[in-house]
Amino acid sequence: MNVSILGCGRWASFHAWYAHHIGHKVTVWGRENSTNLKNLITTHKNEYLTLPQDINFTYNLNTALNFADIIIISISSQQLRNLAKQINETNLYQNKTFILCMKGIEVSTGKRLSEVLTEELHGSYNVGVWVGPGHVQDFLQGIPNCMVISANNNEISKKIIQIFSSDLIRFYYSKDLIGTEIGAAAKNVIGIAAGMLDGMHYTSLKGALMARGTHELSNLIKALGGNGMTIYGLSHLGDYEATLFSPYSNNRRFGEDFVQNKPFNKLAEGVSTTEALLKMANEYKIELPICTTINKIIIDHKDPKQELLNLFMRPLKAE
Amino acid sequence: MNVSILGCGRWASFHAWYAHHIGHKVTVWGRENSTNLKNLITTHKNEYLTLPQDINFTYNLNTALNFADIIIISISSQQLRNLAKQINETNLYQNKTFILCMKGIEVSTGKRLSEVLTEELHGSYNVGVWVGPGHVQDFLQGIPNCMVISANNNEISKKIIQIFSSDLIRFYYSKDLIGTEIGAAAKNVIGIAAGMLDGMHYTSLKGALMARGTHELSNLIKALGGNGMTIYGLSHLGDYEATLFSPYSNNRRFGEDFVQNKPFNKLAEGVSTTEALLKMANEYKIELPICTTINKIIIDHKDPKQELLNLFMRPLKAE
Numbered sequence: 238m239n240v241s242i243l244g245c246g247r248w249a250s251f252h253a254w255y256a257h258h259i260g261h262k263v264t265v266w267g268r269e270n271s272t273n274l275k276n277l278i279t280t281h282k283n284e285y286l287t288l289p290q291d292i293n294f295t296y297n298l299n300t301a302l303n304f305a306d307i308i309i310i311s312i313s314s315q316q317l318r319n320l321a322k323q324i325n326e327t328n329l330y331q332n333k334t335f336i337l338c339m340k341g342i343e344v345s346t347g348k349r350l351s352e353v354l355t356e357e358l359h360g361s362y363n364v365g366v367w368v369g370p371g372h373v374q375d376f377l378q379g380i381p382n383c384m385v386i387s388a389n390n391n392e393i394s395k396k397i398i399q400i401f402s403s404d405l406i407r408f409y410y411s412k413d414l415i416g417t418e419i420g421a422a423a424k425n426v427i428g429i430a431a432g433m434l435d436g437m438h439y440t441s442l443k444g445a446l447m448a449r450g451t452h453e454l455s456n457l458i459k460a461l462g463g464n465g466m467t468i469y470g471l472s473h474l475g476d477y478e479a480t481l482f483s484p485y486s487n488n489r490r491f492g493e494d495f496v497q498n499k500p501f502n503k504l505a506e507g508v509s510t511t512e513a514l515l516k517m518a519n520e521y522k523i524e525l526p527i528c529t530t531i532n533k534i535i536i537d538h539k540d541p542k543q544e545l546l547n548l549f550m551r552p553l554k555a556e
Numbered sequence: 557m558n559v560s561i562l563g564c565g566r567w568a569s570f571h572a573w574y575a576h577h578i579g580h581k582v583t584v585w586g587r588e589n590s591t592n593l594k595n596l597i598t599t600h601k602n603e604y605l606t607l608p609q610d611i612n613f614t615y616n617l618n619t620a621l622n623f624a625d626i627i628i629i630s631i632s633s634q635q636l637r638n639l640a641k642q643i644n645e646t647n648l649y650q651n652k653t654f655i656l657c658m659k660g661i662e663v664s665t666g667k668r669l670s671e672v673l674t675e676e677l678h679g680s681y682n683v684g685v686w687v688g689p690g691h692v693q694d695f696l697q698g699i700p701n702c703m704v705i706s707a708n709n710n711e712i713s714k715k716i717i718q719i720f721s722s723d724l725i726r727f728y729y730s731k732d733l734i735g736t737e738i739g740a741a742a743k744n745v746i747g748i749a750a751g752m753l754d755g756m757h758y759t760s761l762k763g764a765l766m767a768r769g770t771h772e773l774s775n776l777i778k779a780l781g782g783n784g785m786t787i788y789g790l791s792h793l794g795d796y797e798a799t800l801f802s803p804y805s806n807n808r809r810f811g812e813d814f815v816q817n818k819p820f821n822k823l824a825e826g827v828s829t830t831e832a833l834l835k836m837a838n839e840y841k842i843e844l845p846i847c848t849t850i851n852k853i854i855i856d857h858k859d860p861k862q863e864l865l866n867l868f869m870r871p872l873k874a875e
Binding site for chain 1: 690704730793797
């Protein structure tokens with residue numbers, strides 16, 4: 238069937254490749270001034286992959302929305318509300334299914350991405366979230382992985398899974414959008430913490446980080462009305478290999494460089510997610526010791542070694 | 557205070573070093589024919605560490621039991637019942653506290669190690685379990701970690717923690733002996749599975765392994781009467797860094813070598829633990845897909861690639 242991809246970065250272009258790979262017709266949309274899309278149109282490739290010649294590209298949002306009933310969105314999280322407003326203006330989305338293939342929380346509001354989308358779009362349409370582990374490079378080499386589709390209604394998830402299942406990706410489904418979206422965004426935060434431990438040569442504390450990180454986020458998700466067990470599934474814990482243990486993980490790398498005083502181009506996405514999580518935690522009176530520590534180190538410029546030791550070496554406590 | 561260590565292998569000698577390091581007087585016991593103890597007596601060192609001159613060594617179990625009220629046991633799991641019978645014969649253990657610093661399940665009975673000990677010892681004494689992450693090499697370099705003490709009674713755990721806390725090890729405590737002991741033993745099983753994935757170049761599936769492995773073991777622990785959340789603590793998930801991601805992990809290495817048809821000296825400890833877990837699962841009618849797959853590959857000589865793909869790429873399922 239037809240699938241449109243809104244976005245043309247690394248992960249969006251992977252989704253274009255994947256949808257085509259399993260037999261769908263694909264249109265990729267990018268903003269007017271997108272250099273990513275310009276390069277894809279010219280060369281049909283980027284630094285990660287080459288896209289087949291029969292994938293369509295467009296700068297026209299109406300064209301992309303008209304092309305397909307299945308609309309994958311994969312852009313920078315903080316840009317989602319703007320794009321959603323634009324989509325709403327077209328009024329070309331009734332009865333369509335949107336799939337958010339992105340991780341993050343809107344910092345200005347502390348809202349989850351599916352909340353942002355449904356605040357801006359009106360009428361009748363479906364929303365699903367597609368997250369979980371997987372390196373683009375591995376998928377291209379035929380190495381399979383498991384991912385998760387989450388939607389308020391299992392029937393929506395199952396429909397999405399039927400369209401996108403293959404030997405390369407095996408899906409689980411979850412009705413807990415709160416837990417899935419918070420967990421997917423928060424793995425970048427734990428990734429930064431993992432990088433900080435690597436940078437201080439405390440790599441062996443990453444085991445304790447995994448146990449304590451999942452625990453504090455589970456408490457937050459429960460307070461928000463989600464399922465405390467979702468954090469231990471594919472959207473968060475299942476993504477730790479790619480985030481906490483990969484030299485290529487952007488957030489892990491950022492944490493390592495930061496504590497070693499190495500230069501970095503810009504703050505990693507997990508930094509704004511940390512801020513958003515701490516806002517939520519404050520509102521719901523939940524303690525997030527790991528997020529608090531990351532914030533102290535990055536924003537308040539506290540001593541990383543002292544803060545990380547304080548975090549892990551606190552006094553006697555039940556698990 | 558005085559501490560006796562029963563055992564003189566790698567982990568036992570670390571405990572001797574650590575107890576001395578934090579100011580206790582230490583006696584180390586080994587069996588009559590132990591080459592480990594013979595070497596320690598001669599050189600005061602092994603391939604991992606050097607022990608101070610004022611640590612005592614003895615082949616006499618009565619001497620070790622008389623020396624201290626705190627008795628650490630760190631030997632091969634399948635030998636525990638024999639040692640417990642010997643200890644029982646001395647009747648020199650009333651009102652003492654035994655701490656099991658070892659991981660495993662008695663294969664012939666499917667019993668946890670604290671069960672084995674209490675079946676053989678009579679009268680009045682305390683039993684605690686001390687497990688969790690930490691590499692000997694890291695501790696010796698001053699890199700701290702978090703570990704867990706578990707006992708039926710939190711007062712016993714807190715007493716042990718007071719005796720052994722330091723800047724190097726920060727303890728949590730847990731009343732769930734079932735979850736702690738099963739989790740500590742089972743991390744070797746997940747370590748073998750991780751090695752198999754590495755060996756088949758499916759390293760990126762280790763994320764899914766972490767999510768699904770904890771899930772199936774949590775189900776088993778609940779069926780056994782333990783707390784399903786304990787698996788997500790330091791005794792199991794918290795030990796994944798050292799087990800699933802370390803090139804030095806014996807069980808991970810074994811799994812990798814096995815699927816690559818490389819020679820190995822002997823089956824890793826996780827192999828017998830897998831057998832013991834499957835016996836329990838059968839008795840309690842619990843499915844353990846990962847344990848079953850490892851068993852099929854190692855014992856039934858099924859094709860690793862096919863079995864691992866079957867395991868992770870099964871049809872549509874809720875998390």
